[in-house]
Amino acid sequence: MSNVFVTYNPNATSPVPVGQLGSGTPPNPVAILTLSSTEQSLIVANDPTSILVDTTTSPPSIISNPNFWTQRGPYYIAQQMTLAVAGFNKAITSPYTFTNAAGVTSNYPVNSTLAKEEYSNAFLKYVQNGQTLPSGFTFNDINGVPQAFTVTDIENFYNGYTNFFQQCKVSLNSLLASIKTSTSYSQCISYTWTTPS
Structure with a gap:
């Protein structure tokens, strides 16, 4: 300046x-x-x-x-926590990448209740309850292209995304806890969201 x-x-x-x-x-x-x-x-x-x-x-x-941090710290902590939550929300709603048994890698929508219900229902019906998977069973990827899924695919997809979601929650909780204990502005803004790999 x-x-x-x-x-x-x-x-x-x-x-x-x-x-x-x-x-x-x-x-x-x-x-x-x-x-x-x-x-x-x-x-x-x-x-x-x-x-x-x-x-x-x-x-x-x-x-x-x-006394700057005593006076203004709560404001910057709240601001950084908001950014962390935004990063978490983006991570858990971004398309989920999965490779099916046929070797096709696609991205699947996970940002709608309808999509999540479809995945959950398929897991419950064909994996947990062991019902026969109909011939030609598919999930549509984010481009609306139907991709073939086996029972194992459904299980791996569901478990993979569930594990990813849980990792994100653990990361968010840890990040928010760190932000809350910040004792300076530079420390506070050093705590940023990183999507688990």
Whole structure:
């Protein structure tokens, strides 16, 4: 950033909270302080509450807010948790890749209740209850192309996706627990969603 400035109340007890953080041509409030590049580097997440103005120096200078994480941590933790949940939701609703006994690899929809019911019902009927699989049994892939499935395919597909879903849940719970214990902004944003392989 170039020409970064802050506004503040020069009559407040030092250190003074930053009223505004901006760039370009400063407005004309009571007190404006243009930041050096070193002072700019103290700003966390472009958040004005991460810095304070020390009016005991001449000219006034910028210092880090030692209470920044106490004041703003809950906000950033909530924000990072939201991103983690979004990553989890994307992972569990993205098409599931499976290779059937015929050696055809396709992606299958798992983001609708109808598709999940079809997979569950097939597993219950033909795997768990051992009913005879009708000739020509298929599941449609995401392109609507029917792909042949054997009883073993149904079992492997169902178990594979169920295991993947459980891995994602475990990963999410672990990630959320780590985010909650963050003690700094940099630590907090270092916890990001990674889809289990």
